[in-house]
């Protein structure tokens with residue numbers, strides 16, 4: 001999502017960022033309506049709790065379904081829609097208050113449709129209502145407006161009611177949304193999970209990753225789930241919907257359910273890769289930690305070494321692989337600074353100065369570089385290793401397989417913290433593969449490769465891994481394509 005607070009207006013003159021207004025494209029609304037009616041041809045009533053100009057409900061109206069709508073703003077809507085100007089989350093709160101002894105709310109609607117609000121509006125709304133919302137959404141936590149809408153809709157729905165959503169997709173993998181995922185999986189059947197192309201709302205000024213999810217209240221309704229991965233553009237996405245080019249999978253195949261996992265929704269992941277999640281995780285084998293948060297990098301870090309600032313400090317290798325220079329030099333007396341300055345924090349003090357691997361934190365790609373002894377590091381993920389493990393692990397972390405695992409399974413959104421890195425599965429490689437990978441990574445490091453030159457080393461590592469893990473051609477191609485189009489498909 002763009003960071004600059006430009007005013008982006010809709011045709012009707014509403015500031016999109018103020019209200020979180022982004023219109024659902026017609027073909028998406030048509031698709032969701034068709035699916036809902038197919039799943040329940042007897043359905044007669046529908047609610048859109050953030051109806052806007054009615055984009056999502058028009059196709060249902062055309063099928064003779066009786067539609068009610070809510071919105072904080074009044075828009076010009078067809079007269080047949082029964083509209084109430086209200087805050088849906090407040091409406092939900094009222095319903096909860098009235099449900100004595102926590103009896104289910106069970107509103108009478110057969111269908112719910114929503115493209116819940118997001119963007120600046122949600123930040124202000126959440127900040128202004130934090131205490132109230134935290135009490136109301138104690139089970140899922142208060143992170144995004146769209147997640148609150150999903151949770152509230154699930155609670156309002158009667159058994160069998162269908163919920164058709166087009167919404168941001170960060171809840172599919174982000175750790176913060178694990179309780180929302182649990183709520184969905186414990187209370188609903190998931191019928192469709194289709195990732196939308198990233199350009200879907202681009203013409204309205206929103207560079208957002210979204211998905212279509214169709215739920216039904218009650219897990220007894222669960223059959224196979226129709227899933228589709230992100231396409232490169234809207235045209236291909238539209239084709240998927242029209243030609244029904246999805247895959248049908250059992251629910252277990254689209255969630256990560258291991259002890260170390262958080263019920264992430266995963267899409268289009270080959271069995272060969274999903275099975276790797278039964279291997280030990282990086283965090284079981286190595287310490288994977290964060291280090292120092294200075295609270296004021298300007299005060300305590302120097303770009304170049306100078307008297308008083310001589311300790312190499314790594315905080316994000318960015319696009320570098322295998323080799324990176326220190327990002328800065330830390331103030332020499334940082335230990336005493338930490339004792340007196342409250343927001344200068346040192347985590348995992350006993351592991352400071354130990355060698356290993358430093359990983360990227362921001363950016364779409366994931367990369368790793370050697371962390372020399374006697375260095376310090378920031379709040380990115382750092383792995384402490386012995387010399388016998390450093391080099392093959394460094395090779396593995398820079399492989400396309402790990403990029404795929406990190407970006408299509410563990411976390412689709414930007415920030416890769418040590419918690420995510422610790423969950424990367426470590427396959428059982430043969431001794432020969434470990435040796436070959438070590439030789440390549442060490443050579444790349446010693447040659448101080450540039451990000452561009454690193455590519456050929458990564459390619460050699462890919463070949464070793466694929467051969468050693470016996471990956472099919474189909475899986476290799478899937479990984480390669482994913483990594484090639486990373487920005488458009490994550």
Ligand SMILES: C[S@@+](CC[C@H](N)C(=O)[O-])C[C@H]1O[C@@H](n2cnc3c(N)ncnc32)[C@H](O)[C@@H]1O
Pocket residue numbers: 019020021022023024048049050051052053054055056070071072073086087088089114115116117118
């Ligand atoms: C992403 S737009 C969706 C508009 C339209 N339903 C569509 O699908 O194209 C989100 C809508 O939510 C409305 N909204 C924002 N906060 C709301 C709230 N607390 N309760 C109800 N509606 C809200 C906005 O006014 C806006 O119309």
